Amino acid sequence: MFPTESLPDLTPYLKPSTLGDVTAYFFFGAGGLFLGGETGLLTGSLSAGRTISKDPESRQRIEIAFRKFRADAYRKQADLLDQGRGELGF
Numbered sequence: 001m002f003p004t005e006s007l008p009d010l011t012p013y014l015k016p017s018t019l020g021d022v023t024a025y026f027f028f029g030a031g032g033l034f035l036g037g038e039t040g041l042l043t044g045s046l047s048a049g050r051t052i053s054k055d056p057e058s059r060q061r062i063e064i065a066f067r068k069f070r071a072d073a074y075r076k077q078a079d080l081l082d083q084g085r086g087e088l089g090f
Helices: 018-054 056-083
Strands: none
């Protein structure tokens, strides 16, 4: 039916090399670090959001603490600007 033709021997091209091993370990490690880190960040953020939204008293306490933190940060920034050491954002 079809003429058979022998395939060339690709064995010499398939041998592992040190450069290939280093490259594979680097990219698998970097990919795992990125994927694992991003997945942990997302799941942790979602879990924290659920925990905070469950308890209204806790949510109110956190909002008040954050508001006080921002006010304190603005006061410190204003003090620096008054002293002439702060950035004006230009």
